[in-house]
Amino acid sequence: MGERETVYEGLKRQGLSRRGFFQLSSLLAAFLSLPKSDGVRQLGVGEFKPKPSLVRQVRKALESKPRVPVIWLEFQDCAGCTESISRSLSPTLTNLVLNTLDIEYQETLMAAAGVQAEAAKAAAMEKYAGQYLLVVEGSVTSKDGGVYCTIGGKANDALLREAAAGAAAIVAVGNCAAFGGIPAAAPAPTEGVGVDQIITDKPIINLPGCPGIPEVYTNTVVHYLVFGTLPELDELKRPLAFYGVTIHDRCLRRPFYEAGKFADSFDDEGYRKGYCLYKLGCKGPTTYNACASMRWMNGLSFPIQSGHPCLGCSQPNFWDGGGFYQGQSAPLGRPGVAAVGAAAGAGLALGAAAAVANRAQKKPSKSEKGE
Amino acid sequence: MNWDSILAFARGPFFYFALLIFIGGMIYRFVRIVLLGFSSDRVPARGSKLGGVVKTYAKNLLILPFIPWVKGSFSRNPVMYLAGGLFHLSLFVVIFLGTAHMLVWKSLLGFGWPTLALPIVDWLAAVGIVAMLVLFINRLVNPVLKLLTGPAEWLNWGLVFIPMLTGYIMTHHLFFPYQVLFSLHMIAVDLLLIWIPASRISHFMFYFFSRTIHGTEFGKRAVSP
Numbered sequence: 269m270g271e272r273e274t275v276y277e278g279l280k281r282q283g284l285s286r287r288g289f290f291q292l293s294s295l296l297a298a299f300l301s302l303p304k305s306d307g308v309r310q311l312g313v314g315e316f317k318p319k320p321s322l323v324r325q326v327r328k329a330l331e332s333k334p335r336v337p338v339i340w341l342e343f344q345d346c347a348g349c350t351e352s353i354s355r356s357l358s359p360t361l362t363n364l365v366l367n368t369l370d371i372e373y374q375e376t377l378m379a380a381a382g383v384q385a386e387a388a389k390a391a392a393m394e395k396y397a398g399q400y401l402l403v404v405e406g407s408v409t410s411k412d413g414g415v416y417c418t419i420g421g422k423a424n425d426a427l428l429r430e431a432a433a434g435a436a437a438i439v440a441v442g443n444c445a446a447f448g449g450i451p452a453a454a455p456a457p458t459e460g461v462g463v464d465q466i467i468t469d470k471p472i473i474n475l476p477g478c479p480g481i482p483e484v485y486t487n488t489v490v491h492y493l494v495f496g497t498l499p500e501l502d503e504l505k506r507p508l509a510f511y512g513v514t515i516h517d518r519c520l521r522r523p524f525y526e527a528g529k530f531a532d533s534f535d536d537e538g539y540r541k542g543y544c545l546y547k548l549g550c551k552g553p554t555t556y557n558a559c560a561s562m563r564w565m566n567g568l569s570f571p572i573q574s575g576h577p578c579l580g581c582s583q584p585n586f587w588d589g590g591g592f593y594q595g596q597s598a599p600l601g602r603p604g605v606a607a608v609g610a611a612a613g614a615g616l617a618l619g620a621a622a623a624v625a626n627r628a629q630k631k632p633s634k635s636e637k638g639e
Numbered sequence: 640m641n642w643d644s645i646l647a648f649a650r651g652p653f654f655y656f657a658l659l660i661f662i663g664g665m666i667y668r669f670v671r672i673v674l675l676g677f678s679s680d681r682v683p684a685r686g687s688k689l690g691g692v693v694k695t696y697a698k699n700l701l702i703l704p705f706i707p708w709v710k711g712s713f714s715r716n717p718v719m720y721l722a723g724g725l726f727h728l729s730l731f732v733v734i735f736l737g738t739a740h741m742l743v744w745k746s747l748l749g750f751g752w753p754t755l756a757l758p759i760v761d762w763l764a765a766v767g768i769v770a771m772l773v774l775f776i777n778r779l780v781n782p783v784l785k786l787l788t789g790p791a792e793w794l795n796w797g798l799v800f801i802p803m804l805t806g807y808i809m810t811h812h813l814f815f816p817y818q819v820l821f822s823l824h825m826i827a828v829d830l831l832l833i834w835i836p837a838s839r840i841s842h843f844m845f846y847f848f849s850r851t852i853h854g855t856e857f858g859k860r861a862v863s864p
Contacts, residue, residue: 503641504641526758527756528754554821590650595745598746599743602746603658607655608659611662612663615665616667618670622667
């Protein structure tokens, strides 16, 4: 590994100045310090103040550590997470992920194809055995021997097991890889599942979202690079730094929620005034993600800011968790006329039967009336 | 099994099941009551039965609760009267005029209505919770109530109190993750829906029966046989 380029060398080769490198280190340290300083939970993006010691630590790691080899597998996916991450916050961060980190195999981005691509993956898996990060995008299907998703003639679950065997850790990017996502939604013909349903003996980190936020991915990889460990995770294996609080907690429309000012439809006055979208089905209160604090497109906006209720795309079963435009508090389904009719009919019949039985019991007492 | 799947169960199939039990159970109770029969009215009425009904509702729902000191039941037991009254007011406002609950009605009935601002509903919810605690203590210390209170009464209290408390904490995002509280809220509500037809909480329907019957009796101004 000694002959491999360090991250800093790679960035320098691409023309990054020393000053630019320091700025990048500070930015990454800011993201990395989140779990410790409760960053996203307490502050807005512009207010991060990482400790100088942490900045130094990040800088030294980038200067001295070799690049992290990454193998990126896509199964039942739409490549949307790849698209998202290739549009990461700043060009430097994109470089860091897509060029500086060795992505050895990525079906959407790589130039190679067919037998050569598979051979390159096999070579990388052998060369970096036990060291590479395995990134998975898309859900995995084992139904009918994994026949519904094959690459190079191999079933996807077998490919996953094969690649996971030599991985240092697995990063499941997007809701599909983390929780099954859309392929797991009813009726789920392929019975797609998240990576952690197939692989149980490797450290797994879930970065759900539809797609995942690019900086969340970048930060996780850098965390692994700098500290050699995975960040602090919640019970769904998501990094607490980014998935520690709900969208609702950091929502810019929250004051309208508190004041009871809601948009009732997508073109009423409340909507035009930017009121809370809770009544239009916003899933912000149960959705843990960093959209509301980090936002998308270099901090430009996020769905709620742009006028659309949160769909809850970083939560399990978000596709089946009630209508996207149905209020969060509403039950997931309502009984149809037939079911209500059956229940009512049963109540009616039982009530009438009980009443008749009671009357039958009462009759003898009537004849005793004269006594 | 995580909280998200518990929540999905509590909001989905369990709620569906509980709602059907509730509907069937209340209709069962309704049929039982109606088939008890009405006593035949053999005496011509001198007053208006309908007028009596209107009067009793106006007096006992709209006027007297707001000037309680004219009532004997208030002066005999003001704590219970006030706590009970405020609890019912709170429950009504929270269930029908809280936005989150209106959306439940909307999803079930197909139409919605305007709601009150959160701070108002919130304060009334807090009042309701305090009132329930007062009523709880009252049941523990009042010698007559102690005799009347059995497991069914405690279950009534608990199944109403848990949704109120979890709903309040949930709205403020305190102590526990939202989906944990939401799950507990929904499970308690589902159990409550199943329990209501078998319990005295069914007075939410039968109160109107007895009040109406009383109204006609008072209104007809005739000799009762």
